Amino acid sequence: MRLPEILSLLRVARPPAPYGARTLARCYSIEDVARRARRRLPLGSRAYLESGAEDEYTLRRNRAAFDALEFLPLQPRDVTDVDTSTTVLGRRIPLPIALSPVGGPRMFHHEGELAVARAARHAGIPYGISTLATTAVEDVAAQTDTPLWFQLYLWGDRGKTREAIARAKAAGFSALLFSVDTTVRSKREREKRAGLELPVPDLPLATLLEGALHPGWAWHFLTSDTVSFPNTGPPDQRSLETISAMFDGSTRWEDLDWIRELWDGPILAKGVIRPEEAVRAADHGLDGVIVSNHGGRQLNHLPATIDMLPRIVDAAGDRLEILMDSGFRRGSDIAAALALGARAVLVGRAHLYGLAAAGEAGVRHCIDILAEELRMTMRLCGARNIDDLDPRLIRRTKPSTRSCPPA
Numbered sequence: 508m509r510l511p512e513i514l515s516l517l518r519v520a521r522p523p524a525p526y527g528a529r530t531l532a533r534c535y536s537i538e539d540v541a542r543r544a545r546r547r548l549p550l551g552s553r554a555y556l557e558s559g560a561e562d563e564y565t566l567r568r569n570r571a572a573f574d575a576l577e578f579l580p581l582q583p584r585d586v587t588d589v590d591t592s593t594t595v596l597g598r599r600i601p602l603p604i605a606l607s608p609v610g611g612p613r614m615f616h617h618e619g620e621l622a623v624a625r626a627a628r629h630a631g632i633p634y635g636i637s638t639l640a641t642t643a644v645e646d647v648a649a650q651t652d653t654p655l656w657f658q659l660y661l662w663g664d665r666g667k668t669r670e671a672i673a674r675a676k677a678a679g680f681s682a683l684l685f686s687v688d689t690t691v692r693s694k695r696e697r698e699k700r701a702g703l704e705l706p707v708p709d710l711p712l713a714t715l716l717e718g719a720l721h722p723g724w725a726w727h728f729l730t731s732d733t734v735s736f737p738n739t740g741p742p743d744q745r746s747l748e749t750i751s752a753m754f755d756g757s758t759r760w761e762d763l764d765w766i767r768e769l770w771d772g773p774i775l776a777k778g779v780i781r782p783e784e785a786v787r788a789a790d791h792g793l794d795g796v797i798v799s800n801h802g803g804r805q806l807n808h809l810p811a812t813i814d815m816l817p818r819i820v821d822a823a824g825d826r827l828e829i830l831m832d833s834g835f836r837r838g839s840d841i842a843a844a845l846a847l848g849a850r851a852v853l854v855g856r857a858h859l860y861g862l863a864a865a866g867e868a869g870v871r872h873c874i875d876i877l878a879e880e881l882r883m884t885m886r887l888c889g890a891r892n893i894d895d896l897d898p899r900l901i902r903r904t905k906p907s908t909r910s911c912p913p914a
């Protein structure tokens with residue numbers, strides 16, 4: 508018998524304290540929140556959240572490329588009123604920010620996607636739900652009226668893909684993000700060194716010790732339902748290993764024609780790096796692309812997305828909505844990406860740190876930090892609205908990997 512079942516028999520009550528929320532007031536940056544998150548999480552979850560592929564060149568490169576940008580402000584300008592709202596996929600949203608789809612949010616906080624969805628609703632911004640989400644799409648949809656986007660991994664078993672799309676559609680999801688960068692799960696050495704296993708094994712000594720060192724996380728984790736992937740199929744296919752085996756190594760652009768028959772709303776390709784692939788996405792009738800290197804988690808030695816963005820905007824910006832993710836930790840990063848042509852950005856770890864540190868309150872806090880920094884950057888650059896952010900504001904310096912924080 509597993510511990511959650513034992514505890515449910517004993518009817519152990521959950522402590523009422525808002526998990527980690529009190530410490531947020533002293534977190535002024537995403538990195539401050541990240542430090543709290545690292546303290547709260549056991550080694551395995553921390554490695555899963557933060558790791559990149561192999562020796563993590565691309566993970567570091569994402570930050571180095573942002574660090575190599577400088578602003579050339581247009582001054583003086585009347586910036587008493589700054590409007591950060593924009594339109595993404597036909598919907599007006601108050602911030603040019605969406606929350607990236609991620610697998611396994613309940614490994615970071617017991618409320619997982621439900622907490623993130625409530626924070627997205629509070630901010631009025633879109634939220635992407637992964638095929639490998641740890642909460643059913645129907646339950647997430649019940650938490651928010653902001654746009655929900657379903658991120659699709661193409662499984663070898665097309666029946667499963669069809670089923671996942673049908674469920675997202677029935678639950679009211681408004682867009683499909685088709686991941687083109689994950690034909691196989693990459694080699695994440697940091698996860699291996701941390702002994703990451705999913706579902707969490709039946710309490711070997713190492714897990715018990717980690718739990719003792721992180722009692723807040725462990726208490727909630729052990730008294731909540733076992734982490735699983737309810738949008739991917741029957742329970743016997745929910746371990747990380749069997750899920751990896753479900754990836755379809757033969758994914759091609761032509762598959763989009765089949766997906767188009769199943770989904771009549773907007774479809775975006777997630778993980779586009781080459782300008783000509785963005786053109787192909789447009790040729791296949793897609794509505795947009797997400798320029799992404801998966802936060803440095805898939806192919807190592809991919810370039811930073813901010814370096815590829817202008818070329819992709821030049822190639823297909825008049826035919827597609829160009830969104831971007833990977834490496835955003837500051838509102839100034841967001842301002843730079845918008846100035847270089849992104850319609851909006853998605854943030855992955857920058858919301859997960861908040862989730863891990865303090866659940867819904869933590870995610871809200873991270874969105875507030877990014878929004879406030881974006882507003883301030885716009886003011887200081889002389890940009891009154893998103894349209895005022897243009898390439899004249901940006902100067903590139905030589906990238907320096909020395910500015911990367913250590914992995």
Ligand SMILES: Cc1cc2nc3c(=O)[nH]c(=O)nc-3n(C[C@H](O)[C@H](O)[C@H](O)COP(=O)(O)O)c2cc1C
Nearest residue numbers: 556607608609610637801802832833834854855856
């Ligand atoms: C823990 C974690 C899990 C992720 N899982 C998925 C996933 O299931 N599907 C997907 O398309 N992208 C996934 N991603 C990638 C994100 O969608 C996004 O591209 C990336 O996090 C952006 O980089 P950032 O974390 O630096 O913001 C994951 C990222 C993280 C950090």
